[in-house]
Amino acid sequence: MRNSMLRPRGTQSGLSLIELMVALTISLLLLAGLTTIFVNSSTSNRELLKAAQQIENGRYALDTLGTDLRLAGYYGVFGTPPDATSVPDPCATSVSIPPVATDALNISSLTYPVQGVRAADLSTRPDVSAWSCGTWLTSANLAPGSDIVVVRRAETNVFTGTPTAGDVYLQANTVAAALQVGVAAASVPTKNVDNTDPAILKKSGAAADTRRFNVHVYFVAPCSAGTGYNGVCQSSDGSVPTLKRLVLGGATMTIEPLVEGIQYLKLEYGADTAPSAVDPTTGLSGDGVVETYTATPSASQWPLVISARVSLLARSTEGSVGYTDIKTYSLGTGVAVPAQNDRFKRHVYTAEFRINNAAGRREAPTP
Secondary structure, three states, X not given: OOHXXXXXXXXXXXXXXXXXXXXXXXXXXXXXXXXXXXXXXXXXXXXXXXXXXXXXXXXXXXXXXXXXXXXXXXOOOOOOOOOOOOOOOXXXXXXXXXXXXXXXXXXHHHHOOEEEEOOOOOOOOOOOOOOOOOOOOOHHHOOOOOOEEEEEEEOOOOOXXXXXXXXXXXXXXXXXXXXXXXXXXXXXXXXXXXXXXXXXXXXXXXXXXXXXXXXXXXXXXXXXXXXXXXXXXXXXXXXXXXXXXXXXXXXXXXXXXXXXXXXXXXXXXXXXXXXXXXOOOOOOOOOOOOOEEEOOOOOOOHHHEEXXXXXXXXXXXXXXXXXXXXXXXXXXXXXXXXXXXXXXXXXXXXEEEXXXXXXXXXXOOXX
């Protein structure tokens, strides 16, 4: 008997070619759908990560700069910085041993807790030719359009360790202060930069407190990590704009990269210009209240600056596929960044910071 006679009716031994093709088509459609969902999900996740990084970078940059500005002019218990005849050079590091009055680093710089240089427009680099910062702030290491701001202050904690050769320290009491330099790794920093008499630098009969002295020069560089001499950006170092600062230490300045993706930094400064007469209680003019804001204070206005408005334009470090930035961004008075028409997303961060120490010294105490 033939085999076909032994099989029950309605049974099938396999799939026909048409059925196989239908099954494959359905499977491919499902796979394409799942692939699309996966790709869209991955793309959305990448964009969220880029946005989160951009937000965090902008906030961190503003917080870092704001914290330093709030502490600018902190010199321990020393309340009245000396008069200065000219705006100091923030990159001055030359100190004689023993110090002499003509040293570039001098106590008169305490009169200027904050100073800066304005970039004339978004295509121009700030002019630092009057400073000795040319080793670090070269044209290759300065992004066009961003300002430079300098912050001077002492550390809030009293220095008790072994001084570092070449590092600068501030020793001060309520009536006198002196900048000092570490001479050798095992020495106490008692070499006063301005030859202040150590006899007056006392506190309750003992030596006055000593604090490490900071000079921070904030600027925007066109790369995140410069491979050139002294950390200067080279053409092969990428093109991620980065907020950096020069830091005084070891008888030189050192570049510290801070935050990637900061494209522009712009500042306006609030000056306490009235009343112009010196208050007999504070020994200073003004009353701790801002009368005027300007982006370019004069040499006589810098010691009167008690507030700063900071505007940052942060951009993502990576471009977004299918996105074109057609927005215009406002960075303070009279500064508008035109549409870049590229794939980078951007956001403006703005805040105003009171320079507490400089402002507080001008506030007459309540009787």
